[in-house]
Amino acid sequence: MKLNRAHLIIYFAILTMSICSYGQNPILKLGEKDFMYAADPSAEVYNGKVYVYCSHDQDTAVNYSTMQDYIVLESDDLKTWKNHGVVLKPREYSWAHGQMNAPDVAYKNGWYYFYFPYNKTHIGVAKSKTPVGPWEEAVTDKITTIFDPTVFIDDDGQAYIYGSDTKQDIGDKGRHVMGAKLKDNMIELDGPWMRLSEETVAEAVHCFKRNGKYYFMARKGWRTGYWMADSPLPTKPYAEFKGYITKRQIDAPTHMSAIEFKNQWYYFYQRGDVNNGTFHRRSACFEKLKFNNDGTIIPIEYTLGEGVKTNKPVTPIK
Known part of the structure; x- marks a missing residue:
């Protein structure tokens, strides 16, 4: 069918709308009201909205030692975002101190549980009745030690916590994808940490489930690698390494989540x-995430919103 001018106008209008619907990166832009550096985005869907829980880089940061609090971004359409700003300051708790990097949040039994690292690898927990707070102490000490915690709740209600044993070995020597069960109270481990990957990783473990398959993502080298498994704790055989989601990395250690x-x-x-x-x-x-018919992931392409320029060279693949 030959397209006339009217058809072409409609086609390009739809194409533009499709691109703009998610090609607006970054989510927060310098110069906008309430701008903040939002890192380590952990996205969750609650009550028909997307909440992105982020660590917070200071405006003058030259390393990660000044990371000390957490912010939340909210959207019901992934176009318009509300920045709730700093919602949790764990250093106000007498027992939490040091560097506070990547967090995660999980919902169970009427409570939202906020898992945050302090002193890099000690995992503390706060809780709230809403996705944005106010947050109160759920514990008065670390519940475990792991790097970059993420929590996944399976269809049967069983909760799991994941991370990597970067900074200190838990079990086998080396850095691997690690996982453990959580008790129903969400603040205690229900068994030991288990190694889930044959391959070594650096950090930033995340888990999600799609069509009955469990996906584990982590930073491997300077890219996001991923594994697939038939269970949430695949131990011998470990989760199967499938390759890389990202082709390159943009001047920051890769840290990711998927919803x-x-x-x-x-x-x-x-x-x-x-x-x-x-x-x-x-x-x-964020970008759209697409899959092949066999469940494997199609590598993503990074996008930027109109008029947004990069100011640094791309980190090379090593």
């Missing part, structure tokens, strides 16, 4: 080459 929202999957990540940022001043972004 399904309104029948579309999305991949959230961070980059340090926008908003006059650096390796230590990062900004949250």
Whole structure:
């Protein structure tokens, strides 16, 4: 069928709308009201809305030692975002101190549980009746030790916590994808940490489930690698390494999460080459996540919103 001018106008209008619907990166832009550097985005879907829980890089940061609190971004359409700003300051708790990097949040039995690292690898927990707080202490000491905690709740209600044993070995020597059960109270381990990957990883473990398969993502080298398994704790045989989701990394260590929202999957990540940022001043972004017929992931392409420029060279693949 030959397209006339009217058809072409409609076609390009729809194409533009499709691109703009998610090609708006970064989520927060320098110069906008209430701008903050939002890193380590952990996206969750609650009550028909997307909430992105982020660590917070300071405007003057030259390393990660000044990470000390957490912010929340909210959207019901992935176009317009509300920045709730700093919602949790764990250093106000007498027992939490030191560097506070990547967090995660999980909902169970009427409570939202906020898992945050302090002193890099000690995992504390706060809780709230709403996705944005106010947050109160759920514990008065660490519940475990792991790097970059993430929590996944399976269809049967069983909760699991994941991370990597970067910074200290838990079990086998080396850095691996690690997992453990959580008790129903969400603040105690229900058994030991288990190694889930044959391959070594650096950090940033995340888990999600799609069509009965469990996916584990983590930073491997300077890219996001991923594994697939038939169970939430695949131990011998370990989860199967499938390759890489990202082709390259944008001036920041890769840290990611994935959600399904309104029948579309999305991949959230961070980059340090926008908003006059650096390796230590990062900004949250997201892309559509697509799959092959066999469930494997199609590598993503990074996008930027109209008029947004990069200010740093791409980190090379090593």
